[in-house]
Amino acid sequence: MSDTVIKSIDLKGLLCPMPIVKMAKAIKEVNVGETLEAFATDPGVMADFPAWCRSTGNELVTLEKQDKQFHFVVRRSK
Amino acid sequence: MAKPEEIFPENVLKAIGGKAIKNKLSMVVLSGDLDKVMAAFIIATGAAASGMEVTMFFTFWGMKAIQKDGILTGKSLFGRMLGLMNRGGLKAIGPSRLNMGGMGRWMFKLMMKQKGVASLTELYDSAVELGIVMMPCQMSMDVMEYNPKTDFKPNVTEPVGVAKFLEEAAESRVTLFI
Numbered sequence: 001m002s003d004t005v006i007k008s009i010d011l012k013g014l015l016c017p018m019p020i021v022k023m024a025k026a027i028k029e030v031n032v033g034e035t036l037e038a039f040a041t042d043p044g045v046m047a048d049f050p051a052w053c054r055s056t057g058n059e060l061v062t063l064e065k066q067d068k069q070f071h072f073v074v075r076r077s078k
Numbered sequence: 079m080a081k082p083e084e085i086f087p088e089n090v091l092k093a094i095g096g097k098a099i100k101n102k103l104s105m106v107v108l109s110g111d112l113d114k115v116m117a118a119f120i121i122a123t124g125a126a127a128s129g130m131e132v133t134m135f136f137t138f139w140g141m142k143a144i145q146k147d148g149i150l151t152g153k154s155l156f157g158r159m160l161g162l163m164n165r166g167g168l169k170a171i172g173p174s175r176l177n178m179g180g181m182g183r184w185m186f187k188l189m190m191k192q193k194g195v196a197s198l199t200e201l202y203d204s205a206v207e208l209g210i211v212m213m214p215c216q217m218s219m220d221v222m223e224y225n226p227k228t229d230f231k232p233n234v235t236e237p238v239g240v241a242k243f244l245e246e247a248a249e250s251r252v253t254l255f256i
Binding site: 013014015017018020021023024025051052055056057 | 123127128130193195196200208
């Protein structure tokens with residue numbers, strides 16, 4: 001288990017449902033236990049990412065609003 | 079009142095009885111309007127991205143959503159007239175309200191593009207990539223004279239009937255009708 005971010009994806013400008021569609025694809029490209037970070041601009045992700053993590057069983061490490069974007073880190077759990 | 083065994087064929091009753099519920103979404107897409115088809119694909123791709131198995135059953139107007147772009151359906155006179163007046167394909171379908179002879183379609187598409195909303199074609203491609211199963215309804219196909227070999231997009235399954243949909247729905251945690 002490492003907290004080093006392995007992969008970073010850009011979801012800026014994308015609207016529902018594309019952030020989670022791209023996220024679902026990207027999470028498969030890291031190994032179990034590794035973390036992935038993403039940047040988005042759709043305010044909907046504040047509700048959608050925690051829900052996506054609960055549905056898929058991945059761990060939401062951080063989700064924060066930074067100025068005009070949202071930054072989050074997800075750890076692949078399975 | 080009629081008993082279930084008097085209404086449904088035996089295979090339907092068998093299909094809906096005693097199956098384990100899966101983390102699965104089964105959806106009927108009856109509508110062929112841009113807004114409703116869009117909602118159907120957004121929910122379906124969102125569900126598949128969240129780890130759910132997804133089956134979409136397209137019937138009646140909904141078959142316009144899985145029809146190839148730019149083709150005309152129909153064999154008989156009425157069938158061809160229907161195909162002409164009821165153009166299908168994701169690029170041709172318009173919104174259920176305020177279409178105004180195509181102006182509404184143009185306006186909605188432009189507004190969605192300006193805001194960065196994924197187009198129906200992109201949503202469809204995502205659905206294919208996520209492994210969503212798309213089934214056309216045999217009976218609607220017969221009525222509206224669709225040819226399963228030439229009229230549908232390549233990722234659509236063979237035509238199915240109600241028993242197949244019920245079998246899928248019976249084992250699904252979420253079922254929707256759009």
